[in-house]
Amino acid sequence: MNLQKRFETVAVVGEPNVGKSTLVNALVGQKVSIISPKAQTTRYNLLGLFVEGDTQIALTDTPGIFAPRERLGRAMVNAVRTAMHNAARVLWVIDASHPRISRSIDLLQKIPNVQAAIVFNKIDRVAKPKLLELAYYLNEQYPFEATFMVSALKQDGIQKIKHFLAESAPSGEWLYPEDQVTNLPLRLFAAELTRERLYKRLHQEIPYACIVETEQWEDFTFKNETRIVQNIYIQKDSQRPILLGKGGEQIHEIRASVQKELSAVMERKVHLFLYVKVHENWPEDKAFYDLWGLRYNV
Ligand SMILES: Nc1nc2c(ncn2[C@@H]2O[C@H](COP(=O)(O)OP(=O)(O)OP(=O)(O)O)[C@@H](O)[C@H]2O)c(=O)[nH]1
Ligand SMILES: [Mg+2]
Structure with a gap:
């Protein structure tokens, strides 16, 4: 029996909306990162951990790579770069049904000595033979270690990636307790869940104008209950009615849905309160960058 432990850090990168967070959740086996059909859902790096045999893998879910103006x-793009520099290995996720690659391959080629594997995701939407030409082309551009074809949504092909990562990890002590799945504090995760609902329900520029902050968190241990107060910051007062919905219906549904998920995750009764506030200049407010572990000046 081999009792030697192994440990590896792996950055999960790619263009926006390709399914990086869905893949991280599938590999971890539970939801650590939020998901939405819109691009730029993930705004900062977070860890997703899993154990496979004697190996612990620390995945970093990253924002999508795009050409930033603000x-x-x-x-966000700097966070991806940092994750790639810090990780020993990269999983480069490509949307198989809509393969855009130019920005991410550019970034990948700029990182020296990184071991990378390609993950074609969303293969439930496309016939595999269609991808072979692209896979061949990409493997000519860069010495990829492996090419996977998976559907993170349908959990198809996930075990092969876990096996590959575990087998190729070097010996080393685990950096996290065996049962830990993320480094994201519950307060931040709770705020992310609310933001996920905003991304799912709001359209055009509105979701990008919102951030969520957990302002208060009170545990009533004797009752097994928690009271959580969150602020949703918008940039203009004119966005408020869109967010609230007719007669406040939308915000009520969002509140109820996040409260339900939090209660299930925390296995206790949760009372969630949402307040919508205007903070015109939040994209320039350094406090949020600090909270999310993002660099302010890049
Ligand atoms: N059909 C299909 N859809 C998928 C699959 N994986 C993810 N999706 C969908 O793709 C959309 C984006 O998924 P995310 O996991 O949020 O993508 P992401 O790459 O993390 O996106 P950003 O954080 O915005 O860069 C969501 O609507 C997912 O449900 C898959 O294997 N098949
Ligand atoms: Mg994401």
Whole structure:
């Protein structure tokens, strides 16, 4: 029996909306990162951990790689770069049904000595033979270690990636307790869940104008209950009615749905309160960058 432990850090990167967070959740086996049909859902790096045999893998879910114009965008793309530099290995996720690759391959080629594997995701939407030409082309551009074809949504092909990562990890002590799945504090995760609902329900520029902050968190241990107060910051007062919906219906549904998920995750009764506030200049507010672990000046 081999009792030697192994440990590896792996950055999960790619263009926006390709399914990086869905893949991280599938590999971890539970939801650690939020998901939405819109691009730029993930705004900062977070860890997803899993154990496979004697190996612990620390995945970093990252924002999508795009051409940023604003401060927040620059900070997000910088976070991807940092994750790639810090990780020993990269999983480069490509949307098989809509393969855009130019920005991410550019970034990948700029990182020296990184071991990378390609993950074609969303293969439930496309016939595999269609991908072979692209796979061949990409493997000519860069010495990829492996090419996977998976559907993170349908959990198809996930075990092969877990096996590959575990087998190729070097010996080393685990950096996290065996049962830990993320480094994201519950307060931040709770705020992310609310933001996920905003991304799912709001359209055009509105979701990008919102951030969520958990302002208060009170545990009533004797009752097994928690009271959580969150602020949703918008940039203009004119966005408020869109967010609230007719007669406040939308915000009520969002509140109820997040409260339900939090209660299930925390296995206790949760009372969630949402307040919508205007903070016109939040994209320039350094406090949020600090909270999310993003660099302010890049
Ligand atoms: N059909 C299909 N859809 C998928 C699959 N994986 C993810 N999706 C969908 O793709 C959309 C984006 O998924 P995310 O996991 O949020 O993508 P992401 O790459 O993390 O996106 P950003 O954080 O915005 O860069 C969501 O609507 C997912 O449900 C898959 O294997 N098949
Ligand atoms: Mg994401």
